[in-house]
Amino acid sequence: MTDIERFITDMPKCELHVHLEGTLEPEMKFALAQRNQISLAHGSVAELRASYDFTDLPSFLGIYYDGMRVLLKELDFYDLTYAYLAKAASQNIRYAEMFFDPQAHTARGVSFDTVIRGIRRAQLDAETRLGVRTQLIMCFLRDWSAEFAMATLLEALPYKEWIIGVGLDSDEKNNPPIKFRDVFARAREERFLLTMHCDVDQENSTRHIRQCLDEIDVARIDHGVNVLEDPVLIEAVRSRAIGLTVCPISNGYVTDSTKSAEIAKFLELGIRVTVNSDDPAYFGAYLTENLLRVQEEVHLDRAALTQLVRNSFEIAWLPRRTKDAYLAELASYTA
Ligand code: HPA
Numbered sequence: 001m002t003d004i005e006r007f008i009t010d011m012p013k014c015e016l017h018v019h020l021e022g023t024l025e026p027e028m029k030f031a032l033a034q035r036n037q038i039s040l041a042h043g044s045v046a047e048l049r050a051s052y053d054f055t056d057l058p059s060f061l062g063i064y065y066d067g068m069r070v071l072l073k074e075l076d077f078y079d080l081t082y083a084y085l086a087k088a089a090s091q092n093i094r095y096a097e098m099f100f101d102p103q104a105h106t107a108r109g110v111s112f113d114t115v116i117r118g119i120r121r122a123q124l125d126a127e128t129r130l131g132v133r134t135q136l137i138m139c140f141l142r143d144w145s146a147e148f149a150m151a152t153l154l155e156a157l158p159y160k161e162w163i164i165g166v167g168l169d170s171d172e173k174n175n176p177p178i179k180f181r182d183v184f185a186r187a188r189e190e191r192f193l194l195t196m197h198c199d200v201d202q203e204n205s206t207r208h209i210r211q212c213l214d215e216i217d218v219a220r221i222d223h224g225v226n227v228l229e230d231p232v233l234i235e236a237v238r239s240r241a242i243g244l245t246v247c248p249i250s251n252g253y254v255t256d257s258t259k260s261a262e263i264a265k266f267l268e269l270g271i272r273v274t275v276n277s278d279d280p281a282y283f284g285a286y287l288t289e290n291l292l293r294v295q296e297e298v299h300l301d302r303a304a305l306t307q308l309v310r311n312s313f314e315i316a317w318l319p320r321r322t323k324d325a326y327l328a329e330l331a332s333y334t335a
């Protein structure tokens, strides 16, 4: 391992864009299928992995939703979450904000309570046993109706203390941010923090980013790489200190590149860009591998790599003093 690879590997890290359902490794998919007596289309882990040849967002999402069929019981959500957090701890991730997609489960007849209790119990166990602190972000599925999203928001209210914010994911085509204006306004009233996916190189990417900023007033944007196409958006994101949670290896699958050059450009512009994993079990790369890939492609030095991780702790949805403690840990690592 080179010095810079060692530097990345050992760094204390922060992950802000990871879908829990996207951490379902093929081995666990098989184990849960067996436990729940569900039959799978593929006969082996190798065959299943070989089917992961997505070329765009919809082709990824088809496989992603199919994977979730094995998640039925509270223990399944516990095992999924705990396994991700053990992996995160092994990569020196000190803090993570994790998305979950309740509608992908409630639509299959799995109760909201089952999903969130399993996740929550794993979060608490991982914090005490592994020292990884986490918070949850509930995503609405943008290819379903605003009414279903609103009903899900209301269903989540009794569990409000367990959810720091809300997001928006799934297929962006013809599903603009404003479709969910009322849902996000209500979420704001309920004191949830707000973020939304603006996936990379979508139809109307810049229009959707503008809606996020002007109509929804998000605190962060998930992905958001296309900000660079419009000087007005660049200035808005920079001056409002909006964080961008970029996912290079995910980009490499669903677009024409990892967008590492764009990440370097955001750093140059002083925009709070961060590197994240998105759906690590499907893209075969957790946070460390994503940082290594960007470094390899655009040759970031230690200062730039440190800035990426500093940005993550800065835009994390944590109290100031908690962020400062993590930033101090990072500073003492890099000193
Ligand atoms: N974009 C949209 N939907 C998703 C993603 C993503 O990156 N990951 C899981 N669902």
Ligand code: ZN
Pocket: 017, 019, 169, 197, 222, 278
């Ligand atoms: Zn995502």
